[in-house]
Amino acid sequence: AQKITQTQPGMFVQEKEAVTLDCTYDTSDPSYGLFWYKQPSSGEMIFLIYQGSYDQQNATEGRYSLNFQKARKSANLVISASQLGDSAMYFCAMREKPNTGKLIFGQGTTLQVKP
Amino acid sequence: SQTIHQWPATLVQPVGSPLSLECTVEGTSNPNLYWYRQAAGRGLQLLFYSVGIGQISSEVPQNLSASRPQDRQFILSSKKLLLSDSGFYLCAWSVRTSALTDTQYFGPGTRLTVL
Numbered sequence: 168a169q170k171i172t173q174t175q176p177g178m179f180v181q182e183k184e185a186v187t188l189d190c191t192y193d194t195s196d197p198s199y200g201l202f203w204y205k206q207p208s209s210g211e212m213i214f215l216i217y218q219g220s221y222d223q224q225n226a227t228e229g230r231y232s233l234n235f236q237k238a239r240k241s242a243n244l245v246i247s248a249s250q251l252g253d254s255a256m257y258f259c260a261m262r263e264k265p266n267t268g269k270l271i272f273g274q275g276t277t278l279q280v281k282p
Numbered sequence: 283s284q285t286i287h288q289w290p291a292t293l294v295q296p297v298g299s300p301l302s303l304e305c306t307v308e309g310t311s312n313p314n315l316y317w318y319r320q321a322a323g324r325g326l327q328l329l330f331y332s333v334g335i336g337q338i339s340s341e342v343p344q345n346l347s348a349s350r351p352q353d354r355q356f357i358l359s360s361k362k363l364l365l366s367d368s369g370f371y372l373c374a375w376s377v378r379t380s381a382l383t384d385t386q387y388f389g390p391g392t393r394l395t396v397l
Contacts, residue, residue: 200384210370211391212372212388214385258325268331268376269341270328273325274325
């Protein structure tokens with residue numbers, strides 16, 4: 168069965184520094200998609216970045232980048248130049264199978280940015 | 283641009299009472315629609331998803347049900363609420379494709395407390 172694991176329940180980072188949030192996944196399907204979402208205290212889930220299993224390069228979106236290591240089955244989110252507004256819960260998710268559109272979510276990592 | 287609405291934003295209901303949560307999407311046609319539940323401090327659990335009017339797939343057996351009376355309307359219901367139904371309910375939509383890149387976009391959520 169497909170599974171997403173986020174082993175860091177909580178993380179702290181100093182403002183303006185970079186931080187890496189870990190995500191490992193398990194699947195036997197060669198085709199899959201990986202997503203990261205941010206959930207601030209308001210509750211809304213905000214899409215951040217996507218990485219496809221066949222993508223040759225690591226995905227980047229502004230200050231967000233994905234350290235994709237396919238052999239290790241990891242897709243860690245890197246946030247550069249942390250800002251106070253980055254304080255939130257972050258979820259890694261994987262598309263289960265392309266024809267259903269369903270996402271499997273990890274348990275999340277709470278990030279707190281210190282001034 | 284597309285927007286997704288959910289109401290109510292918060293709800294406090296007694297055990298055994300009925301429930302109706304509504305989700306509507308604007309700015310797109312024929313979307314896939316999803317209902318998720320999030321327990322406090324936990325990841326998201328997919329409850330239902332729909333690929334079209336009247337087409338509902340249930341992921342978790344429970345006393346909840348979903349309906350899609352219109353293309354861009356998704357309703358979550360219960361005839362008798364249980365204490366365990368408390369949580370944060372999120373609706374999401376995605377473009378109806380089978381692509382791995384298909385991203386789900388979430389609404390603001392409904393916080394339900396069953397007393």
